[in-house]
Amino acid sequence: MKYLFIILATTFFFYGNGMSTVKISEDTTIESVKRPLKVYNYNELEAYLKTKDDNKTYVINFWATWCAPCVKELPYFEALNANYSNKNVEVILVSLDFPKQIESKLVPFLAKKGLQSEVVVLDDVDSNTWIPKVNKDWSGAIPATVIYNKDKSKFYERSFDYKALETEVKQFLK
Secondary structure, three states, X not given: OHHHHHHHHHHHHHHOOOOOOOOOOOOOEEOOOOEEOEEEOHHHHHHHHXXXXXXXXXXXXXXXXXXXXXXXXXXXXXXXXXXXXXXXXXXXXXXXXXXXXXXXXXXXXXXXXXXXXXXXXXXXXXXXXXXHHHOOOOOOOOOEEEXXXXXXXXXXXXXXXXXXXXXXXXXXXX
């Protein structure tokens, strides 16, 4: 986990110091599901972290294709999305993939895996500002997940298997 944070921090440091980032257009499409891939900076993404629908529980997972534990747990988030959609649970997968690799790595990965959960990309080099806004105790390591509803919110800096993820979500459905 510590090394993932170092890799992430190093990448954001270099992107933030003159290396160019590649912005993809708003109409980039994930071919397998024919939907646009949205790319946000943190200010734009923040709405996902603060939506307070009276009846909905949100599960927001921060991940990247280069993070093995993240990729390993994606099927559990997909299963949760499928099994709990009728219980007002919404899963949102926030990709932290490197901007230069969105077209070459992320889009093909999403097409190959056929993910049905909403996927958005966070492209914001100022990680020192936005990481503590997500959670003051977050080291920046991924995978990381926020589960919240109108009444409570909990942050997890860890990997999940399906049973553990479902157990946590059930606490929000009571």
